[in-house]
Amino acid sequence: MDVVLTRLKDFSCRTPSFSEAAVPRESRTGGCRLDLESSLAWLRRELELRSLDQVLIRQLMELNSGIQELKMELSEEDEEDEEGSCWDSEDSVCSGSGQVSYT
Known part of the structure; x- marks a missing residue:
């Protein structure tokens, strides 16, 4: 996703290159040129x-x-929920392995 955002930022900061526009064949051959209005x-x-x-x-x-x-x-809420679920009562504490020990 970071690559996409970087490319989007690069694109938005890019200077326009109007010379890349397609020119009709008639104007390249000298026949009919694009008029100023078009x-x-x-x-x-x-x-x-x-x-x-x-x-x-x-x-x-x-x-x-x-x-x-x-x-x-969401990750902060999940961490808070995990911490909150380790306290079963005033006397029991959940260890890192999920086992309950009593003090």
């Missing part, structure tokens, strides 16, 4: 998607943090 529309969509990715990454990281906190609380 280029801007594409750029807006890409920026919106990147923004949504970052929101999702933030939510996933917050969820993971919450899950880790709940795990810690």
